[in-house]
Amino acid sequence: MNHPSKAQAVESSLTQPSLFSHLAESPFALAGVLLLAVVLRLMHLTGQNLWYDEIYSLDVSQQTIGQIILTARGDMHPPLFYFFLKGWSAVWGTSVVVLRGLSVVLNLGTIAIVWNLCERLANRQVALWTTLLLAVSAHQIYYAHEIRMYSFVLFLTAGAVYGYWRWLESQLAAPQTAYRGASSAMKTGSVLSAQSSVLFSARWLALYFVCELAAVYSHYFALLMLGALSLHVLFVFWNRRGDAVFAPLRFRFLGIWCGVQALVVIGFSPWVQTFLNQSRRGQPWRTPTPLPQALFNVLSVLKDFALGYATEFDDFEQAWRSSGTSLFTLTEQTVMYTVGGTVLLTILVLSVGKTLLALRQGDEKRMLALLLFAAPLAVGVAVTLRQSLQLSRYLLIITPYLFLLIAFGLHDLPRRMRAAAFGLCVVAMMVGTLVYYRTPSRDSDLRPVLVTIQQRLQADDRIVIDPDYNDSCLVYYARQYGLEPALVKPEHAGNGEGQLQYLREHAEIRRWWVILDYHSAWFQKYDFAPALRVKSVETFSNRYPRLKLLELERPAGTP
Numbered sequence: 001m002n003h004p005s006k007a008q009a010v011e012s013s014l015t016q017p018s019l020f021s022h023l024a025e026s027p028f029a030l031a032g033v034l035l036l037a038v039v040l041r042l043m044h045l046t047g048q049n050l051w052y053d054e055i056y057s058l059d060v061s062q063q064t065i066g067q068i069i070l071t072a073r074g075d076m077h078p079p080l081f082y083f084f085l086k087g088w089s090a091v092w093g094t095s096v097v098v099l100r101g102l103s104v105v106l107n108l109g110t111i112a113i114v115w116n117l118c119e120r121l122a123n124r125q126v127a128l129w130t131t132l133l134l135a136v137s138a139h140q141i142y143y144a145h146e147i148r149m150y151s152f153v154l155f156l157t158a159g160a161v162y163g164y165w166r167w168l169e170s171q172l173a174a175p176q177t178a179y180r181g182a183s184s185a186m187k188t189g190s191v192l193s194a195q196s197s198v199l200f201s202a203r204w205l206a207l208y209f210v211c212e213l214a215a216v217y218s219h220y221f222a223l224l225m226l227g228a229l230s231l232h233v234l235f236v237f238w239n240r241r242g243d244a245v246f247a248p249l250r251f252r253f254l255g256i257w258c259g260v261q262a263l264v265v266i267g268f269s270p271w272v273q274t275f276l277n278q279s280r281r282g283q284p285w286r287t288p289t290p291l292p293q294a295l296f297n298v299l300s301v302l303k304d305f306a307l308g309y310a311t312e313f314d315d316f317e318q319a320w321r322s323s324g325t326s327l328f329t330l331t332e333q334t335v336m337y338t339v340g341g342t343v344l345l346t347i348l349v350l351s352v353g354k355t356l357l358a359l360r361q362g363d364e365k366r367m368l369a370l371l372l373f374a375a376p377l378a379v380g381v382a383v384t385l386r387q388s389l390q391l392s393r394y395l396l397i398i399t400p401y402l403f404l405l406i407a408f409g410l411h412d413l414p415r416r417m418r419a420a421a422f423g424l425c426v427v428a429m430m431v432g433t434l435v436y437y438r439t440p441s442r443d444s445d446l447r448p449v450l451v452t453i454q455q456r457l458q459a460d461d462r463i464v465i466d467p468d469y470n471d472s473c474l475v476y477y478a479r480q481y482g483l484e485p486a487l488v489k490p491e492h493a494g495n496g497e498g499q500l501q502y503l504r505e506h507a508e509i510r511r512w513w514v515i516l517d518y519h520s521a522w523f524q525k526y527d528f529a530p531a532l533r534v535k536s537v538e539t540f541s542n543r544y545p546r547l548k549l550l551e552l553e554r555p556a557g558t559p
Contacts, residue, residue, distance in 0.1 A: 024124040030115050033128070037111055037135035040433065041104045041144045046096045048442040054147040055472045058094060061085040073274050076283060080217040081149035100144075103151040107144035110151070111135060113158040114400045117165060121365045122408070129407035129422060134400060138308025138432040143396055149218045150396045156215035157225045157397045161372065163207030164229050168236065168364075170201040171253055172246060205260055213267045220275060221394045224376035226264065232364070232371050233257045239362040286387040294384050297391065298377070304392035305399050306344050307337065307432035340428020343421055344406060351409030366408055372401040444517050444546050446473055450481045452538060452549060453513050457486060462506075464488050464499040465515040466522060471499065474515070486513075503532060503552070510554045518546040526550060 023029060050058075060071050061082045068086070072079035085102065092098045111131050118127035134140055143150045215222035237254050240246045246253075268275075289297070352374075355366045376398050380391045406425070410418050453463060463486045465474045478484045488502050500522070503512055512532065516523050526534050532552040539548050 021125060024128040029124065029128055030112065030131070033115070033131045033135050034108060034111060036132075037108055038104075040135065041107065041141055044437045045100055045104070045145060047437065048145065048439070049445040049447055050096060050099075050147065050473070050476065051443040051445075052470060052473055054099075055476050057082065057085060057147045057149075058089070058099060058476075059472055061089060073278075076278055077149060077219060078217045078271060078275075080214060081152050081219075084152065085147070099147045103146055103148075104144045106151040106155040107140060110155045110158045110400070113155070113162050114404075117158070117162045117400075118404055118407070120165060120169070121368065121404070122411070126404070126407045126411060129410055130400065130403045133403040133406065133425065133429065136426055136429045136433060137306070137399070137403075138429065138436040139305055139392065139396075139399065141433060142309060142436060143393075150393060153215050153219040153222055154397050154399075156211045156218065157222055158400060160208050160211035160215060160225060161229065163204045163209075163211060165368070167201045167204035167208060168233075170204060171249075172236075172240075205256075209260055209263060209267075213264050215397075216264070216268050217271065219394070219397075221376065221380070221397065224379050225372065225397060226261065227379070228371045228375040230257070230261065231375055232368050235367055235371070236364055239364060282387050286389070288386055289384040289388045291385065294381050297384065298381060301377070301391045301395065302345065302348070302402075303341065305402055307341055307429060308436050309392070336427050337431045340424045340426075340431070343424045344428065347406050347409035347413075347421060347425070348402070351405045351412065354412055355405075355408070366405075369401045369404045369408065373398050373405060444470065444473075446470075446477050446515065446547070448540055449515055449547055449549050450477055450483060453486075454481045454483060456551075457483065457513070458511065460509065461486055461511045461513060462488055462502070462509050463513045463515070464502060465517070466500050466520040467517060468499045470515075470517055507531075507554065512550075512552040514550040514552055516548040516550065523548065 026032075060068055063071065065083070068079050068082045072082065085099075088102050089099065092101075111134050114134060115127045115131045118130045143154070212222065212226055215225070233254065237250050240250060352370060355363065355370045358366070376395055377391075380389065380395050383389060384391065410422055413421055463474070463478070463483060465471055474487065475484070478487055488499050500514070502509075503514075526537075532554050534550055535553045536551040537548060539545060
């Protein structure tokens with residue numbers, strides 16, 4: 001891939017024997033990683049509730065094709081994932097296991113693609129490290145358990161990167177093959193026509209094109225991967241300027257890449273105006289992030305990528321209380337998390353530093369990993385200056401390249417240190433995964449609330465929820481508890497009070513069950529229905545403190 005002298009220096013650092021060599025060279029290595037990933041993703045698959053975004057995905061996917069497009073135009077995400085989910089649910093059903101199983105399958109497919117990519121970028125040992133980190137990552141498991149487009153886009157962008165690298169390999173290998181033993185033909189130029197026919201490797205470019213176009217029709221941040229790969233093309237263009245074999249074909253190589261990007265833009269053009277309108281409109285609840293906070297958020301994003309969401313110290317405490325038993329004490333878990341997280345960050349910094357210092361060597365493989373990780377992260381941070389975003393969600397697509405950089409960093413360590421460093425990384429990540437498993441709920445969990453209502457519901461009682469956009473969650477779960485007949489028909493009120501207007505309008509209902517989510521304006525005060533008396537309030541503080549259940553009674557004789 002590189003100049004002969006440079007290639008030897010780069011490859012020699014990747015071929016030293018290590019503790020993991022025999023394991024990595026096993027024909028069953030990838031199968032073992034996938035088996036581990038399957039076990040970790042099937043565990044706790046239905047433990048946490050479906051939250052609003054997941055049920056929103058399901059509701060949109062049950063619409064007609066035209067309605068899905070219209071809904072996506074009014075939202076902030078393109079429609080392709082909803083089409084895919086529509087087909088999946090039509091075949092397999094809409095149970096929690098089936099719906100989340102789609103994300104599990106896509107996440108496993110990503111691991112398989114990343115293994116093959118890393119094997120070509122480095123060796124099987126680096127591939128083993130990278131995919132093991134992906135397999136045990138609580139962050140990956142979280143999104144493998146979510147019915148949203150993020151695992152879908154991760155899978156597609158990984159396929160696009162793999163197609164790009166295979167195409168790039170063909171471009172860099174073909175001239176060398178054609179020129180070998182053909183020095184006389186070079187003088188006549190007869191080899192150039194043969195080389196130009198080889199330059200367009202249609203199979204891998206087609207894979208890149210299909211995956212990238214599908215990805216941008218699923219989530220706009222997939223455009224960042226297109227940009228990162230284009231930066232890598234420019235790096236190769238500059239890096240090979242002195243290559244006697246490849247240099248004459250550099251502009252042809254660059255032109256082919258630009259042509260394929262033009263096709264992606266043309267394919268996306270029917271949706272461009274919608275994309276621009278949505279970008280200008282934004283989302284009113286998102287506020288700009290101050291620059292110091294945006295820079296600090298990079299560390300938070302790295303923590304989420306490596307250790308998962310449920311790794312704040314209050315999350316540790318909540319998980320500890322809800323689990324009841326544990327292999328380790330709370331203090332031991334905290335220490336393992338802190339030490340392992342520090343090791344992960346240190347290895348990442350060293351790996352990035354070595355990649356930047358080795359620019360003169362023209363290491364196109366490590367530079368690809370760095371660009372795919374750092375360029376989208378930098379753009380994402382810049383976007384948050386305009387509107388706050390949960391970058392660890394939207395930038396799930398760059399996580400394989402974070403772990404690849406860490407794997408490169410592990411390989412840079414002395415051989416005797418690698419096993420210990422890798423072990424500390426895995427232990428810290430597994431602590432994050434255990435804490436995630438023990439976290440009982442995903443945002444507001446209606447299940448314990450509905451159990452309470454089910455036990456106390458009487459004939460003619462009615463159930464409402466506020467904010468009323470949570471009605472979709474209430475409808476989904478109420479069916480499982482036989483409470484659907486007691487639900488108020490969802491009709492959003494123009495005055496913003498939603499279903500709570502029924503408390504005033506229907507005097508014939510003597511008792512109401514009001515579920516208040518922590519987003520409700522009435523969460524802390526109960527003055528929304530003067531004619532009703534608050535008989536009881538339950539907060540579910542032992543399970544999840546973001547919901548309140550109010551039992552309201554209308555006194556006899558009240559008009």
